[in-house]
Amino acid sequence: MFADVSADTLNLDRGEVSKKITSRTKAIIAVDYAGHPAALDELGELAETRGALLIEDACHALGAEFQGKRVGGIADMTVFSFHR
Numbered sequence: 304m305f306a307d308v309s310a311d312t313l314n315l316d317r318g319e320v321s322k323k324i325t326s327r328t329k330a331i332i333a334v335d336y337a338g339h340p341a342a343l344d345e346l347g348e349l350a351e352t353r354g355a356l357l358i359e360d361a362c363h364a365l366g367a368e369f370q371g372k373r374v375g376g377i378a379d380m381t382v383f384s385f386h387r
């Protein structure tokens with residue numbers, strides 16, 4: 304199931320995810336689009352309250368920070384790419 308992004312950031316929109324999430328949802332997968340981390344706090348909280356994991360695709364955001372923490376240490380699982 305897909306949820307829409309926010310028009311401001313082009314990152315996954317927490318409100319849209321909350322409309323789509325069900326008891327069968329195992330994970331929320333968010334991309335850090337164009338170097339900007341997704342709303343990892345809101346999405347992580349939503350995932351936790353619904354018994355799901357937050358998986359972050361940080362391929363665009365190697366070295367980026369969210370609220371003073373480096374991506375890779377925030378979500379339950381983070382994916383990076385080292386392609387060139």
Ligand SMILES: Cc1ncc(COP(=O)(O)O)c(C=O)c1O
Binds near residue numbers: 360386
């Ligand atoms: C956001 C995002 N996720 C995943 C990938 C896939 O990375 P890889 O080519 O290392 O499989 C890319 C590649 O461009 C990407 O932009």
